[in-house]
Amino acid sequence: MQKTYDLNVIKRTSIITPDQLREEFPMTETATRTVMESRQEIKDILSGKDSRLMVIAGPCSIISHRQAVEYGKRLARLQEKIKTTIKLVMRVYFEKPRTNVGFKGLISDPHIDKKTFDIDEGLRKARKILMDLNEMGVAAGTEILSQTAAERLSGLIAWACIGARTTESQNHREWASAFSMPVGFKNGTDGNLDTAINALLAASSPQVFVGNDPHGVTSRVFSGGNRYCHIVLRGGKRPNYDPVSIAEAVGFLSKYPSLIQSVVVDCSHKNSGKDYRRQGEVFNHVLIQRMGHTNGLSIRPNKAICGLMLESNIEEGSQPFVYGETRKEDLNPFVSITDACIGWEETEDILLTAHGQLQQKSGS
Ligand SMILES: O=C[C@H](O)[C@H](O)COP(=O)(O)O
Numbered sequence: 001m002q003k004t005y006d007l008n009v010i011k012r013t014s015i016i017t018p019d020q021l022r023e024e025f026p027m028t029e030t031a032t033r034t035v036m037e038s039r040q041e042i043k044d045i046l047s048g049k050d051s052r053l054m055v056i057a058g059p060c061s062i063i064s065h066r067q068a069v070e071y072g073k074r075l076a077r078l079q080e081k082i083k084t085t086i087k088l089v090m091r092v093y094f095e096k097p098r099t100n101v102g103f104k105g106l107i108s109d110p111h112i113d114k115k116t117f118d119i120d121e122g123l124r125k126a127r128k129i130l131m132d133l134n135e136m137g138v139a140a141g142t143e144i145l146s147q148t149a150a151e152r153l154s155g156l157i158a159w160a161c162i163g164a165r166t167t168e169s170q171n172h173r174e175w176a177s178a179f180s181m182p183v184g185f186k187n188g189t190d191g192n193l194d195t196a197i198n199a200l201l202a203a204s205s206p207q208v209f210v211g212n213d214p215h216g217v218t219s220r221v222f223s224g225g226n227r228y229c230h231i232v233l234r235g236g237k238r239p240n241y242d243p244v245s246i247a248e249a250v251g252f253l254s255k256y257p258s259l260i261q262s263v264v265v266d267c268s269h270k271n272s273g274k275d276y277r278r279q280g281e282v283f284n285h286v287l288i289q290r291m292g293h294t295n296g297l298s299i300r301p302n303k304a305i306c307g308l309m310l311e312s313n314i315e316e317g318s319q320p321f322v323y324g325e326t327r328k329e330d331l332n333p334f335v336s337i338t339d340a341c342i343g344w345e346e347t348e349d350i351l352l353t354a355h356g357q358l359q360q361k362s363g364s
């Protein structure tokens with residue numbers, strides 16, 4: 001018989017199972033504490049029990065252990081200084097959803113050579129980075145793009161995000177309904193809010209879907225529904241961090257009282273017009289909306305704004321990178337090879353200033 005399937009498959013190789021990876025990098029008490037406490041803090045912020053602001057800050061993509069740990073150390077020191085007003089979560093993004101083609105992140109290609117695609121090594125690197133960050137007390141946030149990564153790493157994640165390109169995907173909504181951590185859904189790439197609201201409705205409901213058990217065996221999964229799914233505004237055809245757009249999102253959410261009524265605003269992507277230098281301006285604009293009347297301006301506080309996201313790296317901007325041509329050894333690990341980011345100094349400045357303002361506001 002002529003073969004009718006797999007005609008475009010060149011080869012298959014097996015990958016490490018969730019159990020095997022967890023055995024190689026077992027949880028520690030400190031890491032467990034970081035994950036569980038951070039998840040609870042984030043849940044409390046989302047539901048309004050904790051009045052602090054959540055800020056998810058970190059590189060567009062993680063490209064090395066050295067970069068992740070160096071950024072994490074700085075974030076941990078900063079967290080100590082601003083912990084009374086801001087809960088920091090580090091962007092630890094190992095999977096990049098591309099508009100068409102390109103580097104898909106450290107898990108897909110840890111040697112960044114467009115040749116080896118050593119996914120086992122990528123998963124090991126990712127788990128080691130997450131272990132080390134959690135050991136340092138840094139809460140990790142990541143985009144979940146594949147079920148494979150979710151099943152192997154989710155125990156180390158405090159906050160997860162479903163990106164603009166996958167918010168409409170039924171599979172991603174199903175996985176989110178089973179996740180143990182709060183999950184943000186971005187609005188669609190065109191700015192569509194319906195997609196994100198439908199995602200929240202689906203992910204907060206119990207679901208039955210096909211997944212894998214800890215040994216990697218295909219199984220039916222029965223999920224309970226995730227009560228802590230929320231919307232992340234990232235702009236689309238136009239930015240959506242202005243008061244009218246945020247009011248529109250909050251108004252839309254209010255039709256579904258069982259959903260989280262707070263929103264997180266991504267200062268990057270289409271909210272900054274993909275110009276990293278504008279992130280600080282977007283951040284401050286949203287902070288004023290959240291705090292309300294400040295410096296003589298008459299603005300009502302918008303408590304529905306519970307979080308902000310910054311794409312920030314150790315050094316600002318991005319570096320020249322041609323996937324498959326630029327050698328990993330020639331890359332500066334502290335500069336982005338995907339979206340351009342603000343640098344550490346600016347990040348620290350934005351967050352310390354915000355802390356000062358929030359402190360002043362709560363004291364007034
Ligand atoms: O945050 C990252 C990018 O915006 C996203 O992965 C899309 O990137 P691309 O349009 O360069 O493929």
Ligand SMILES: C=C(OP(=O)(O)O)C(=O)O
Nearest residue numbers: 097163164165186234269
């Ligand atoms: C890809 C990202 O964002 P978005 O889904 O909003 O494009 C990201 O945050 O890295």
